[in-house]
Amino acid sequence: MHNERKALLFGLSAVLLWSTVATAFKLTLAEFTPAQMVAAASVASTIALIIVCAMKGTLSQLKTTFISNPWYYLLLGLINPFAYYLILFKAYDLLPASQAQPINYSWAITLTLMAAVFLKQKIRPQDWFACALGYLGVVVIATKGDVLGLQFDSLLVWHSLCSPHYCGQVIGS
Numbered sequence: 001m002h003n004e005r006k007a008l009l010f011g012l013s014a015v016l017l018w019s020t021v022a023t024a025f026k027l028t029l030a031e032f033t034p035a036q037m038v039a040a041a042s043v044a045s046t047i048a049l050i051i052v053c054a055m056k057g058t059l060s061q062l063k064t065t066f067i068s069n070p071w072y073y074l075l076l077g078l079i080n081p082f083a084y085y086l087i088l089f090k091a092y093d094l095l096p097a098s099q100a101q102p103i104n105y106s107w108a109i110t111l112t113l114m115a116a117v118f119l120k121q122k123i124r125p126q127d128w129f130a131c132a133l134g135y136l137g138v139v140v141i142a143t144k145g146d147v148l149g150l151q152f153d154s155l156l157v158w159h160s161l162c163s164p165h166y167c168g169q170v171i172g173s
Contacts, residue, residue: 022097025089034089042081102141109134 053059092100109131115121
């Protein structure tokens with residue numbers, strides 16, 4: 001029972017802390033481009049990793065691990081954080097935070113559904129209902145309440161992200 005309570009406390013803490021991210025992203029995007037934000041975040045997390053490994057005495061393992069399969073780690077880094085966060089920050093740049101954050105939040109629902117499909121995990125009926133309700137909420141927010149009209153500003157984001165103009169900006173920046 002103690003572990004469940006602790007897990008719930010950590011989960012709620014993460015949601016509360018993550019709920020401020022839309023404001024932080026929008027404020028930062030007023031000063032930086034999405035590519036600059038990804039670069040700054042990557043440098044900061046690399047420094048944090050080095051500090052933590054140095055404090056734990058495992059700094060030598062970083063080099064050994066990377067050298068064991070460098071293309072694998074470079075590919076993973078290209079996917080996340082580079083591609084994922086570049087798209088995420090561009091979406092926050094183009095959409096109001098009140099729309100971008102719920103769309104971003106839906107990844108947790110997607111993971112639940114993927115676990116059911118790929119890991120053959122059983123999902124209770126009330127969990128399916130919660131997933132559907134969560135996605136319905138995202139649709140309501142993304143359509144600004146005009147659910148039947150199905151007009152999404154977020155489609156403009158995808159169009160902008162897939163345009164050669166944006167790809168040229170990212171590569172050229």
